[in-house]
Amino acid sequence: MTELGFTLKVFRQIGMMKPILPHKMLGAGLQLVKWGPGFPSGVNAAAKRFPRQLAIIDDAGELTWSEFAAQINQLTQALKDRGIEAGDSVALLCRNHRYMLIAMIAIMQAGGRVLLLNTMASRSQLGELAKRENASLVIVDQEFLEVAGDVDQDKVILAWADDDAPAGLPSVAAISADQPTKGHSKPARNGQVVIFTSGTTGLPKGARREEPADLKPLVSFFGAIPYRGNATIVLAAPLFHSWGLINFGFGLSLAPTYVLRRRFEPTRVIKDIEEQKADALVVVPLMMQRMVDADPEVIKKADVSSLKITASSGSALAGELANHYMDTFTDSVYNFYGATETGWVTIASPTDLREAPGTAGVPPFRTTVRILDAEGKEVPRGETGVIHVGNDMPFGGYTDGNTKAFSDGLMSTGDLGHFDENGRLFVSGRDDDMIISGGENVFPRELEDALIDHPDVADVVVTGIDDDKFGQVLAAYVVVKDGKSLTEDDIKTYAKEHVARFAVPGKTMFLDELPRNPTGKVMKRELPEFE
Template sequence: MQHDLLYHDYFDYYARVNPAGEFAVFKDESWTYGHAFERANRLANALLATGLGPGDRFAYLSKNSSDMVIAFIAASKAGLVLVPLNYRLAAAELAFVIDDCEAVLVLAQGDYCALLDEIRTEIPRVETFVAIGGQTDDWIDYDSFIEEQPTVPPSVDPVGDPPLYQMYTSGTTGRPKGAVIHQRSVMANLVQNRSSVETPGKRGMRVLICTPLYHAAGAIMVGGVIGIGASLVIHEDFDPHAVARSFAEDRIAGANFVPAMIQSLLVNVPDLADRNYPDLVQISYGASPIAEETLRRAMEIFDCEFYQSFGQTESTATLTMLNHSDHLAALNGRPEILRSCGRPVMGTHIRTVDEKGNPQDTGCVGELVASGPQLMAGYWNLPEATEATLRGEWLFTGDVGRVDEDGYVYLLDRKNDVIVSGGENVYPQEVENALYGHPAISEVSVVGVPDEKFGEAVLACVVLKAARTVEPDDLVSFCRDRLAGYKIPRKVAFLDELPRNATGKVLKNDLRAPYWEGRSRNVS
């Protein structure tokens, strides 16, 4: 039966033509494509043997690992839907996601089995619990689960455009929502990403994976590596010293980070600039804004191609790309480009709309909306939320920004993070960019807090560099020469660190909450 190219087809191809090629390195273990092919087939067959059928969901709770990568491939082979779980969630949050996605089988790293045992009564649909590593009562051992299964691919005929995985949003403004991502969207986004890269990846090159695989960026990065027959060097999670070491010892050619990871490398690895990175070809980053100073310093140290992507869970991963040539142009007379998140990737259109959803002229500030083949199918079991977010061919991103005459997209802020002070809109990122120019500031996040006169006032939450001090009034004065009066922070709070979620995004709700306790904040 003919079908569209599927996620596992790339993998199967390289397993056939290069079975001895390195597929993944994790801890002290290295797998070839041939070994991984057999393991993926065993898992796919094992899942189907439990009674799961096309479109059924199974959940996976683990830090990054070779077997978690195999789960994506097995889901594609079996026609099932993988639901990767955020291992940083509390028990109640995990219970919500597992119950909401209607998973009937859960695979979990041994370290998390006890946590799931606490919530078994809250996830009654789950019939099968499989433990990956560790001795756990009442759980099926993972190796036992797959070892007797055939090493040949399961006989499954895909129908139409099947879903591949269901990623849950970070839930920063309420309950997480399950974005259903279909095979066609994933394959389109892989092609879009590849077409945006100026130096193509090569078979056998090693790519570092330390962003979580339950996140859209991590999942699409894995697909990109498999799509060229390259090798994954997998870290369970991010550790700046381990990553810096891996660059040299593991001959890393490519890596993907969130900006907080790049900042951590610069701050926590004192000799980062003194090391050599002869194999490093490209670094991609995204998921949150990056300070220009941080980016310029990283480009100087690593001396490789840099790519910034902008997207969201609802767009599979990527909507725009700021490519390497753009980064070079920014260093050679066009610094404003670094404030953009690039131009739409192939086959994608982005524009702004006003509060009523009407298209705006080029350069106007409004909500960014996007169309393209990589958009999600919708939110799982949330028709009203789907209708509000997907309107016709357009994804309403919830981000405020503008598009210039050259097609560069400038992201200003999330709609609900915009500060309304005295009737004027203040975009926190603009204030943050100004403050990042101060030599004492390591990190900053700007939020709106209650103000009797203006409705909201600008609060700057500041993390200082080591051994640096500065008075709040000095920061206010610093901004006075760089910002309009209504944008200048009226309050400054000094923190040891900014609260972040697992993907590095600052939790602005956590920063605002103490100031808004007992009050309502209405920002449209």
């Protein structure tokens, strides 16, 4: 199929070629011309096309697209009244809800830089980041006021405010209330989003995401994950993370209904899918595991047959999780492999995951992926090397002026992997995670995938540690399921039956829980050391 033919097919799929009243289509088109591809045009165009359709269902209630756009316009004016100009930075520390999105898009409509902070940011990190990035304002949920304690309190605005909010502290809702709802002119420079790493120790790095120049990235994304126009999307992945953000941003072209909750609760998500007849669910793998482990009676009674897409990313899918999930709910898992810096690399469909468990999938439309050796030469299919990618998602570099390594125009992911005979990518792990044990190259992921499938293991992570005999060995940190018991010998015996001898753990430590961030990644620097 030609590029034009593929593009038209995707546009029909997502409803962009659906018949619509001329004045609505004209209004939407003018918004795209005015703002260019990006969040402001997406919201304003959806409000022109489907003004009365629900845009957001969250813990505060419901908003239509016209109400959503109006409240964004009101906050845009309120921010301008507080001196926010094009190029100014505003930090956001929020969970998933309407006020987070209203604030983010209002900042962009004013031409500002949105600093999206991880909800695990510490008080010192937020204070130092606000100073380093010269934040003019800091917008936080009430629960994070203590985290914002080192910021000039005159700069603090509440996003989500509870009934007991401190008197005199301005909120997004309050400062927007009496502002005009009319649209705004395009600022002197486009708004920008900066996503920050979790920063488990030290100061997080900021990764700038540039607005795409055209709709090609949208075609690539929806060509691989078959979203439909006017879908209902349960967006459970955190919006401060690139995975939640990309699904919201690209999803705007669908004019969908987003279902947001401030906190992830497996049974609430299952009920939201049933009650809203949701077409799609956006998660990180840890959420999938918790849904599989949810109350069996809730799972049994729930009708989730509407669910066509479970879009997963943020960390690796462990073991047979994708198939366990699809056996429990619907054959709907689309696994996105990529990073904040790279955008997507590959996407695995339900068929890919059924036929080749553990695969990261295949490169989507207009995406080039090559496996290169240390000299930058492409390795033969089946051999392992560093994964490099090129696509239409521009990375604007880190806010400290650094960027990722490139080879022949392709960005290094920093991961090692290989393609199988069917062109499916398999990721072995980070290039700095590999250890050499007794002369063998060993990756922690092989052991993790094996141990997570043990019937008594609830969670596991594997790292490399020094060893006098073998140089290095794998060490497993294991969380045992409630009511079960395991010993170190049990783990070794099981591992010997499922992995090569050099991947059997040299040591095992049992923990009550693993230190994970909101996207499910284990913060290895917080793991206790072996004696």
